[in-house]
Amino acid sequence: MDERDEEFTAFVAARSGPLLRYAYLLTGDHAAAEDLLQSTLVKVYLSWHKIADHRSVDAYTRTAMTRTNISVWRKVGRREYATETTPDQAVDDRHDIDERDGMWALLQTLGSRQRTALVLRFYEDLPEAEIADVMGCSLGTVKSQISRGLANLRKVVPARDEVWERGLGHAG
Template sequence: MSSDDEYTAYVSSRLAWLTRVAFLLCQDRARADDLVQTAITRLYVRWPRVSQVENLDGYTRTVLVHVFLGEQRTSWWRRVAVTREVPETARPCADLDQAEDLRAALASLPPRQRAAVVLRFYCDLSVDDTAAALGCTAGTVKSQTSRALASLRRLLEPRLEGNPT
């Protein structure tokens, strides 16, 4: 199998997963597609060397997170108004209102806190793996995660108790 065929097979098998992670990070389907496109392009450029990495999924996820965080720092992000659309779900959710509230609360978090929560709880990474993906210390991951969870609790608590706000 050629190097291009290996790359195509890998990306094809991970595309849905990458898109979902990107959507959780940015909360916009079109922007998530753009993030994934940029990440897989960077992966392709380095494929001959990267394909030998022990944890290719981890490497790919780190590239995606770096693309997301890098985009947050650019002036493009400040100039463009992004609109939210409800994502298509792969499986039905028991409580659509609660899922929408959770997505909105997640979207309200600062980018690094959102990335920490997505990597820790959606991607199920350890603190050390999350720190490596974000390029920071384990202590920073713990503090970002703690702040994010406190914000999510504060935003979602009235809804969880059955008192809509």
């Protein structure tokens, strides 16, 4: 095994779990997430010699994954898949698990582009300009997808005051 293969194998071993969760957030389907991750890792491997700074390979891989997923939209259009579970997550607090499951269910109500924009903004914490670069679209498109996605989520999430009135809010 040459040095390139060793570096790539170490990267995959260290980052495949988080990358699979990211792929799942983008696709909403376990099988599609696995396929997306696999095809992205093939692309990254083939470009490994072009990546000057291997400290940025994680960001490079997420960008490649997002763009690969977007190319699927363009080829087959929008498809939504229902799912019962999310990928395994190392979480100790049951409240966190319930909150994450609830948020995932809410994200599933959105279209692929809105979900991708929100995942990149709030899960990956990317600025809008970088999201536009990753998604291969204009800054205005990113802003509108985030705005529409949040508006759609607000339609299905009870207002904070309603939550507090029902006693679901946590004192803090």
